[in-house]
Amino acid sequence: MQKTETLKKNYEFKKILTKGKYYSGEYIEVFIKQNNQAINKIGIAIGVKLGKAFQRNYVKRLIRENYRKLEEKIKVGYEIVFLWKKKVSIKNANYHYIEEDMNNIFKKIGIFK
RNA sequence: AGAGUAAACCGAAUGGUCGCGGAAAAGUUUUUUAAACUUUUAUGAGGAAAGUCCGGGCUCCAUAGAGCAAUGGUGCUGGGUAACGCCCAGUAAGGGAAACCUUAAGGAAAGUGCAACAGAAAAUAACCGCCACAUAAUUUAUGUGGUAAGGAUGAAAAGGUAGGGUAAGAGCCUACCGCUAAUAUGGUGACAUAUUAGGUCAAUGUAAACCCCACCUGGAGCAACACCGAAUAAAAAGAAGAUUAAGACUGCUCGUCGCCUUCUUGAACUGGUGGCUUGAUAUAUAUAGUAAUAUAUAUACUAGAUAAAUGACCAUUUAAGACAGAACCCGGCUUAUAGAUUUACUUAAAUU
């Protein structure tokens, strides 16, 4: 199994947020864009205004953990950015909610193998 | 018992399955360094990591400058410390029944300012009142003088109470209380106690108003700063010139550097590496000290990321639930905080 690659630079995020396709769930939002490489890259962005530092870190961990479990089941060659929905309080973050949400979104995209 | 006060300490643990950060060792591949991957091993957020309110280390700015003493800070006393606005021990004032707690606690007789409204008057107090005398007049008016006992006000009105005294009054005199000063004793000292003297004991409050006194104080910050790489011709560095014109060194004067133009060398930045964790370090014991703390000995090495590492699920502990995430590093302060434990002390009211 390959190690999960992450997006690092601000311009990479901007490119996907402006040019990528947008999908929304109950808790999280997803921007996705094809790249022609043999790996997937993900990035997670949680705004400063949504919560305090430990809360944002917690949400990042939950999203990363969920992605890790689904990673083997999805197709290769995408760049994905996850956002937290601004309307939902960050205190409602929960592993199972995000699991369900991410499954639904990925089905909608049709990214499963 | 309950209630309260002060101090200290913890702030999830154990097992299983997957997963992440950097470190060390071994192996495989490309093989010159090194890079990638795999496996194993131990290890990986806090008491506040927070606010950025102070003090340092470290780096650069001229070696961090000279004069004015301007700016800013601190402010009972003694001690501790690398240093502090912090800590410890005491003093004074205030609060509490008590244990104990709180305090930006120098100077208002060096000078200046302010004190709205009300009030006669807000700081060199005579408007009304009281008293004496004079004049007019006939029981009032006017003038001169004495008087701080009484008077609406106000946050604040010129020591308080009682008696004597007087034309009326007044520290005018006496007693007590308060206040001030001197001397003595105790204490390193703030200060305390005692004695004596003082009624010229007139000069209110405000210094978190200006100010005075004592002590301290250069600026910027790890996005500091140093180095490497590739790609491109804006900035930077060096030299020369001109002008004192923006600006930097916290205010002013000097001094140093600098705008701009020309020439030469080649960079910025969203790349990378160092800075980056062994330190005024932690733990234990002993000694000195009331204590803060210091000294000695032994042992330990305990995060170092860069879109940024600690999570998910299951089981057990009755329940796992608070505040909350290192970003160069230390010493404090302040603020947030469910619950749990220990020690010492107090006991008025209410309950048993």
Added chain:
RNA sequence: GCGGAUGUGGCGGAAUUGGUAGACGCGCUGGUCUUAGGAACCAGUGCCAACGGCGUGGGGGUUCGAGUCCCUUCAUCCGCA
């Protein structure tokens, strides 16, 4: 991470050295005018248990008295690679 600034009615924005908080403009409400609307003019407009009390982001202090001075805290905004 570091450095700096600002918080006053519904909105913008005043308040001289500490001395009646809400000037002024916009908006809103009511009235006059009009068949109706607009415009214009006039009046009102912080909150409450309404005599009175509370109000300058929150809490505390200095002062007789604080929007103003001091401490602390919260929120918002800006700059620095």
